[in-house]
Amino acid sequence: MTSLAADGIGIAFGGVRALDGITFETAEAGVTAIIGPNGAGKTTLFNILTGVYRPGRGRVRLFGEDVTGEPPFRLAERGLSRTFQNLQVFFRMTALENVMVGHHLGESHNVLRHLLPLPAVFAGERRAREAARAELAHVGLEGVANRSAASLSYGELKRLEIARALAAKPRVLLLDEPAAGCNAVETEALSTLIRRLAGEGIAVILVEHDMAMVMSLSDRVIVLDQGRIIADGPPDAVRTDPAVRTAYLGADG
Amino acid sequence: MTAELLQFAFSGLTVGAVYALVALGFTLIYNASGVINFAQGEFVMIGGMTTVFLAAAGVPLPIAAIVAIGAAVLIGILLWALAIEPARGAPPIALIIITIGASIFLRGLAQIVFDKQFHALPPITGDAPIRIGGATVLPQTFWVLGGGFAVVVLLTLFLERTLLGKAVLATAANRLAARLVGINTAMVVCLSFAVSAGIGAFAGILITPITLTSYDVGTLLALKGFAAAMLGGIGNPVGAVAGGLLVGLIEAFGAGLISSDYKDAFAFFVILAVLFFMPAGLFGRRAVERV
Amino acid sequence: MAARFGAALILALVVVAVWFLADSNFVLRVATLVFIYGLAAIGLNILVGDAGQVSLGHAGFLGIGAYAVAIGPASLGLHPLLALVAGVLLAGVLALVIGRPILRLRGFALAVATLGLGILIAMVINNEAWLTGGPDGMRVGRLELFGWRARGTDTWYWIAAAALIFGAIVASSLKASPTGRALRAVHDSEVAAMVAGIDVARYKSAAFVISAVYAAIAGGLLALYDGFVTPDVAGYLTSIEIITMVVLGGMGSVLGAVVGAVILTALPQMLTAFAEYEHMVLGLIMMAVMIGLRAGIVPSLAALFGGVLRRVR
Numbered sequence: 001m002t003s004l005a006a007d008g009i010g011i012a013f014g015g016v017r018a019l020d021g022i023t024f025e026t027a028e029a030g031v032t033a034i035i036g037p038n039g040a041g042k043t044t045l046f047n048i049l050t051g052v053y054r055p056g057r058g059r060v061r062l063f064g065e066d067v068t069g070e071p072p073f074r075l076a077e078r079g080l081s082r083t084f085q086n087l088q089v090f091f092r093m094t095a096l097e098n099v100m101v102g103h104h105l106g107e108s109h110n111v112l113r114h115l116l117p118l119p120a121v122f123a124g125e126r127r128a129r130e131a132a133r134a135e136l137a138h139v140g141l142e143g144v145a146n147r148s149a150a151s152l153s154y155g156e157l158k159r160l161e162i163a164r165a166l167a168a169k170p171r172v173l174l175l176d177e178p179a180a181g182c183n184a185v186e187t188e189a190l191s192t193l194i195r196r197l198a199g200e201g202i203a204v205i206l207v208e209h210d211m212a213m214v215m216s217l218s219d220r221v222i223v224l225d226q227g228r229i230i231a232d233g234p235p236d237a238v239r240t241d242p243a244v245r246t247a248y249l250g251a252d253g
Numbered sequence: 254m255t256a257e258l259l260q261f262a263f264s265g266l267t268v269g270a271v272y273a274l275v276a277l278g279f280t281l282i283y284n285a286s287g288v289i290n291f292a293q294g295e296f297v298m299i300g301g302m303t304t305v306f307l308a309a310a311g312v313p314l315p316i317a318a319i320v321a322i323g324a325a326v327l328i329g330i331l332l333w334a335l336a337i338e339p340a341r342g343a344p345p346i347a348l349i350i351i352t353i354g355a356s357i358f359l360r361g362l363a364q365i366v367f368d369k370q371f372h373a374l375p376p377i378t379g380d381a382p383i384r385i386g387g388a389t390v391l392p393q394t395f396w397v398l399g400g401g402f403a404v405v406v407l408l409t410l411f412l413e414r415t416l417l418g419k420a421v422l423a424t425a426a427n428r429l430a431a432r433l434v435g436i437n438t439a440m441v442v443c444l445s446f447a448v449s450a451g452i453g454a455f456a457g458i459l460i461t462p463i464t465l466t467s468y469d470v471g472t473l474l475a476l477k478g479f480a481a482a483m484l485g486g487i488g489n490p491v492g493a494v495a496g497g498l499l500v501g502l503i504e505a506f507g508a509g510l511i512s513s514d515y516k517d518a519f520a521f522f523v524i525l526a527v528l529f530f531m532p533a534g535l536f537g538r539r540a541v542e543r544v
Numbered sequence: 545m546a547a548r549f550g551a552a553l554i555l556a557l558v559v560v561a562v563w564f565l566a567d568s569n570f571v572l573r574v575a576t577l578v579f580i581y582g583l584a585a586i587g588l589n590i591l592v593g594d595a596g597q598v599s600l601g602h603a604g605f606l607g608i609g610a611y612a613v614a615i616g617p618a619s620l621g622l623h624p625l626l627a628l629v630a631g632v633l634l635a636g637v638l639a640l641v642i643g644r645p646i647l648r649l650r651g652f653a654l655a656v657a658t659l660g661l662g663i664l665i666a667m668v669i670n671n672e673a674w675l676t677g678g679p680d681g682m683r684v685g686r687l688e689l690f691g692w693r694a695r696g697t698d699t700w701y702w703i704a705a706a707a708l709i710f711g712a713i714v715a716s717s718l719k720a721s722p723t724g725r726a727l728r729a730v731h732d733s734e735v736a737a738m739v740a741g742i743d744v745a746r747y748k749s750a751a752f753v754i755s756a757v758y759a760a761i762a763g764g765l766l767a768l769y770d771g772f773v774t775p776d777v778a779g780y781l782t783s784i785e786i787i788t789m790v791v792l793g794g795m796g797s798v799l800g801a802v803v804g805a806v807i808l809t810a811l812p813q814m815l816t817a818f819a820e821y822e823h824m825v826l827g828l829i830m831m832a833v834m835i836g837l838r839a840g841i842v843p844s845l846a847a848l849f850g851g852v853l854r855r856v857r
Contacts, residue, residue, distance in 0.1 A: 076741035114721035358827025521660030
């Protein structure tokens, strides 16, 4: 069974082809890394896979169903979640509230009930708060739960986004440069967390520039260059691929 | 029938030219600073009212007009220095409230300095109507259209041929980059307020012989100028002028053919319709949101 | 509980205190107006302060509520209370129908679209004189319940106060619920909200409908209290006044909305002796507060005094 799949995805911005003929399938669990030089189209691909952009060509499938063009909140209902390279944090909220937003799918969506001071709603809030506290602890942020998100460091915000994504209980998780801004200790903790998530049956797809992390963590590496896939395979095979060396180091490298 | 349509077209283009100049003022300030100046209509009022009162005091009309434009420019600069510049970095909604506050303040001021009556100015070249294809057109109409055209030409020359104008364009394109290459962007914003105020006052002087003026004409003019700027695609000067003329035409034909009671409604109705289908306006480009 | 409904509690205390301290009917009448406009501002704050969506045309909904209680009994023979309900429903349905397409717009496009909506509503009220009395306005019948007539300064003081406090409780409940959190998420980052599974269009539209309902109730109360309506209630200036109350008092703050209502309602009443200068003073206050206290009065003061006031926001 595949989790997330791309069939011949292409998109152009103002005549410039940002992605062309991207095709791959990911397994139901495990870690897939998407790497490539700056401007290769990694984040654009993420935006298409998560419904933020609509592809010009090609289809996106999630657990076998065609989900091309579905808005992100529908994909979230189907078990897809993500983090962002350029932080998309709710800066007017506390860290804890940010994670509580991640619980949205599991909460009542009855707006009329929320207009009244109902004990049941308050009880639900208490439960959400406790669950969110546990999820913050998962990423080592339990100490800053009640601080305003605006006061957190870059590395903390990166982990906050992961906690928020995990709160939605995803089956597919896309992480866009999760280790950016993390020191060596934090990166190691992050690797452990990602490995554990993959072990729990979540399909993790990540874009990352930290090659040591990518090579040690991933089951599979997809290399993008100028909007195309130039290599796809286990880390060891990709590492020695001549096309990859050329893309990263230039033709003479 | 064709004579009637021609008549509507002329009156539409006349008010449309004023909306276009107000929209142009919105666009200049928006491009330089990202602020929507809801006090834009008050510049039109200041231009008309100051000229009226100076002329009534015996000042020759051309001098009254020049002094009125100067007064509006001064108020534009004061508005920037006292209310916009100190609020730099405030959220858009706060800036909206500030400029609306400025417009209410200026209206209150005008009501004290001038009065609450309607006033007219004598037309520049008499009021013997000219007949064109069955339509009767006031000579002042040509002054409005010609004046509007002259402003657009002069502004274009200024922006494209002078160093200062190029600084304005550079600031509009990218404020940070403009500052990095040494452009004093605060000065550019100040200039945009001064020029917008001058253009607004000029429009107010030209149109007063036709539509009259009073202390509170600014509100509706600002709303329609804003709507015209949005219709053309905010930030696009060509769109602002086209949007202004279009709003004027829609109004004139709507009032003439459908209902004059709803004259002021047609423009907003069309704008709602356009925004529903083209959220970036007629000439605006849809931006791709980067995340 | 105390922290969650701190705003309503404070309002209740103020209502009682004003009642005992007021030395004239004039004070009570001004307070009644403050309560009614405060109710509208609390509602608009859900849209503007929580969900982050601007509306420059909310007086249109105020007008629908006001004219419903004027026209319903006069033309259709409806009971005033039933007419109020009908007006509120009409405003809610209109907001529901128009909300979805209008709220796809952002920033200044949304501002001009809501502006247009408000102006269109005001224009219909102005022009359909056969129904609304046109620019001259129309008389509104007294509210009567089981033979009891709502009249007199004291009665309306308490009716308006009850509506305000109820409105504050509802707004505070919403704020502390998953919906309130979803709205604030939409305010901060629509894309992150969507990725978290929030149907952004639905929640924006919900906030629009709720704020329209608040406005229509306030409009209806205003008309019943005054015994007279004019198209000004739906006009552009009224729209500006309500949103100014929200922004001045503090976006997202229930108490702030009421503080904004105090400034914009009570101040002109106190300045009647200097009626000429009313607009100048109002304009100056709007500019000065927004330059000096960008976050609005209540949140700025709360930040200043730290935790004490933060609980009641």
